[in-house]
Amino acid sequence: MKLYYFPGAPSPRKVGIVIAEKGLDIPTEILNIRAGEHRTGDYAAVNPNVTVPALELDDGACITESLAIVHYLEQLQTEPNLMGRDATEQALVLMWHDIATLEGYLGIQERFRNSEAFPAGRALPGPTGYERIPALVERGDKRIHAFFDKIDRRLGESEYLAGDRYTYADIAAYVYRWFAHWVTKDDPAAHRKHLRRWTEAIDARPAVASLNA
Ligand SMILES: N[C@@H](CCC(=O)N[C@@H](CS)C(=O)NCC(=O)O)C(=O)O
Numbered sequence: 001m002k003l004y005y006f007p008g009a010p011s012p013r014k015v016g017i018v019i020a021e022k023g024l025d026i027p028t029e030i031l032n033i034r035a036g037e038h039r040t041g042d043y044a045a046v047n048p049n050v051t052v053p054a055l056e057l058d059d060g061a062c063i064t065e066s067l068a069i070v071h072y073l074e075q076l077q078t079e080p081n082l083m084g085r086d087a088t089e090q091a092l093v094l095m096w097h098d099i100a101t102l103e104g105y106l107g108i109q110e111r112f113r114n115s116e117a118f119p120a121g122r123a124l125p126g127p128t129g130y131e132r133i134p135a136l137v138e139r140g141d142k143r144i145h146a147f148f149d150k151i152d153r154r155l156g157e158s159e160y161l162a163g164d165r166y167t168y169a170d171i172a173a174y175v176y177r178w179f180a181h182w183v184t185k186d187d188p189a190a191h192r193k194h195l196r197r198w199t200e201a202i203d204a205r206p207a208v209a210s211l212n213a
Contacts, residue, residue: 001058
């Protein structure tokens with residue numbers, strides 16, 4: 001098994017936290033996507049979509065998409081459980097993961113990749129070139145605020161996103177908060193008290209702290 005990984009990008013970072021939480025030891029190749037290492041060499045033969053993360057299995061199968069990789073790892077190492085123990089909890093984990101990814105991550109990505117900070121012609125990940133649409137920077141900002149307001153409200157009524165314990169839904173949203181802070185230089189948790197309480201609790205987890213160090 002081999003993981004293609006880059007700790008400085010949100011999708012692989014979520015998988016990195018899951019691996020640390022589960023105490024797994026997986027051979028890893030780091031591809032620095034900021035230096036374009038995923039677009040050169042033979043990585044396209046592993047993952048034609050040229051995105052990270054990807055998990056190559058010993059039988060030659062290659063799993064891309066962080067949610068699919070995490071689902072696989074959860075079957076491989078069931079404890080600590082991160083994807084939900086019963087039908088309701090599993091559905092709530094997937095629901096909050098989807099909300100976080102579609103409303104949060106995609107808004108941050110829109111804000112980042114359509115700005116001058118990002119190389120031209122690469123407004124979406126993957127092998128196809130897409131030009132920037134500058135108006136999406138402002139729309140992305142608006143989406144980021146709406147998303148973290150929603151998460152803050154949820155965390156005002158629930159200790160964690162899917163209920164009273166930490167799950168993969170929290171890992172995803174936690175990574176997106178970090179990504180939003182990195183992109184906008186404005187920490188969404190600085191002025192939202194429930195989000196801050198939850199961020200500090202996750203920051204203190206040994207597996208998370210080991211990756212943040
Ligand atoms: N849906 C995929 C998204 C993968 C993705 O877009 N990865 C980004 C890093 S977060 C990437 O590889 N970007 C490379 C590029 O933009 O060229 C997942 O959840 O893993």
